[in-house]
Amino acid sequence: MPPVPPPRDTIFAPATGRGRAAIAVIRVSGPAADAALLSLAGDLPEPRRAVLRDLSCGGELLDQALVIRFAAGASFTGEDTFEIQGHGGPATVSALLNALGALPGLRLAEPGEFTRRALEAGRIDLLEAEGLADLVGAETEAQRRQALRSMRGALGDAAAGWRKRLIRARALVEAVMDFADEEVPTDVTPEVSALIASVSAEIAEALAGAAAAERIRDGFEVALIGAPNAGKSTLLNALARRDAALTSEIAGTTRDVIEVHMDLAGLPVTLLDTAGLRETQDPVEAMGVARARRRAEDADLRIFLQAPGGEGPPGDLLQPDDLLVASKSDLPGAPVRADLRISAATGDGVEVLTAAIGDRLAERAAGASSVVRARHRRALEEGATHLSAAARWLARGEEALDVAAEELRLSTRALEILLGRVDAERVLDDIFAEFCLGK
Incomplete structure (x- = not known):
């Protein structure tokens, strides 16, 4: 029986900048979120409904604020979550953060930890997380528009479609290999070739606009x-x-x-x-x-x-x-x-x-594509290289189908790396270091 993983910490952080402001937002996410909200507000509001509550700690009133609760499975992180939209005075924010830090099981979040939990919960993919980081850091109108497209899945949707077609192409090739000693009703080579050609052309188009997007x-x-x-x-x-x-x-x-x-x-x-x-x-x-x-x-x-x-x-x-x-x-x-x-x-x-x-x-x-980072470009270039090799081996006939299938697998894997489905851990620390606390 596999060991049971220890319960996750519940994290909290301000989601708005420091300094004097009309409103400050504090986010809390994790298994102890509901208990923390109950301790501060005295009750658990209905999920996804903004309510006005007096927030207290040890009998002392800290602030009167709007509170929004999100249940696990229906929040950004996929965990029990709540947000406090309180007054933005530095002393008020500090008092609320100190109160949260004193509750059992709660700790201050690391930069980007909310978004990282959303990725781990499958709420977003790695490309959407990168788009969100770029949107937070956007300083010009062109950067804002480009980051918003990334965050809404422009490249992710395309990569998922390419992956689906390549999986079908590989399945067709392996079907021929599995039934090599039997009569195969149709020749799959034309369909596989068409799938490889269409994906190759679309990846090439995306790569053509990569330099402009990176700039x-x-x-x-x-x-x-x-x-x-x-x-x-x-x-x-x-x-x-x-x-x-x-x-x-x-x-x-x-x-x-x-x-x-x-x-x-x-x-x-x-x-x-x-x-x-x-x-x-x-x-x-x-x-x-x-x-x-x-x-x-x-x-x-x-x-x-x-x-x-x-x-x-x-x-x-x-x-x-x-x-x-x-x-x-x-x-x-x-x-x-x-x-x-x-x-x-x-x-x-x-x-x-x-x-x-x-x-x-x-x-x-004007020619920019959705390939906005060097990581994206390298993954697509690797995928395109394996696709080109798959097409060459496929043209050699049945004796080379096993190699063609392997090249299709490697190309699919490059797209999965792009989406963060495999080997994502080696790039997560660099990506989430770009985020601020509370994101």
Whole structure:
């Protein structure tokens, strides 16, 4: 007889941020939740109904708050749960948390522990949990929309459908193997081939938009490059609307890459102010120039600034979609061939440049799929590799059906890893560390 696992702790945590507020929410989940609520409120309200209760501990009134109770099997975590929606003063919240912590069997939750219990109870899958983490951390409109799609199962539903088709394909192949000595009424190869082809095509389409989706989640990088004194730092400050970078007429002022995170056209963008590109004998500045080139090469978009009389763009660095910008248009000098003309000092043309950057990044974001994390991409790439191998072995005929079946099994397993149904433990700690307390 297998050993009986010990009862789980009942966890609690504030679900709203610290500080003075009108309302604070505290969540409690676990086998002792009903007992804790009975101790604080004096009764157990009807599930899923908000009621006003006086909450007390040791005969002392702590708060008058709304309480909502959820029965096991009908809550987010799948356990007995209740929420307190009380007054948001720090002293009130502290008193309620202290009262909960003093009750037997209760402890403060770890980051993400509520969501982890929901996953373990089968209330959500791993992809939905990741989408929830991304939604909590979303800072731009594009991130919010993408995270909401993930949380509502955009990729999970697709992966579950692919898995179902591959299970059927494998079952058909194994049926032929099991009845190899008997007459099989139909040739299953066309149906199996069609199933493999359809799933392969859909996975390939999802992977095609993975790079854009990952950039929406992690942020696009836009590098400002150009010769010394081309106006890069001044433009960075103008776009950031603050003095993020030191500006000076002395060439070589910027020696390291300065990063500024901002919301641009609803997209997360990191602006990179780089060292001026030039030959220099100063070893420190030379390291800054080398680093500038590396970051510019890896950036999603490069904005090359050329001041009147300045050097032209390096032909080995600019890509076709990059922007060539004539800077310091308020100063006299020979006109420069450019896509746009700006003066960061006066603000002339800066809004036009901002719109141009937004348009270029929006074009790239438009092709984003639901594959928003490197983990998703790696799992789908592994699944696609095994699918391709399965198709090749299937084409060899009956003598290779066992290998084709194994490749189909491995492809299905990659999708199950994606969904968190197998081997999930190795990624859970990293994923749930992203959550705050009470989520």
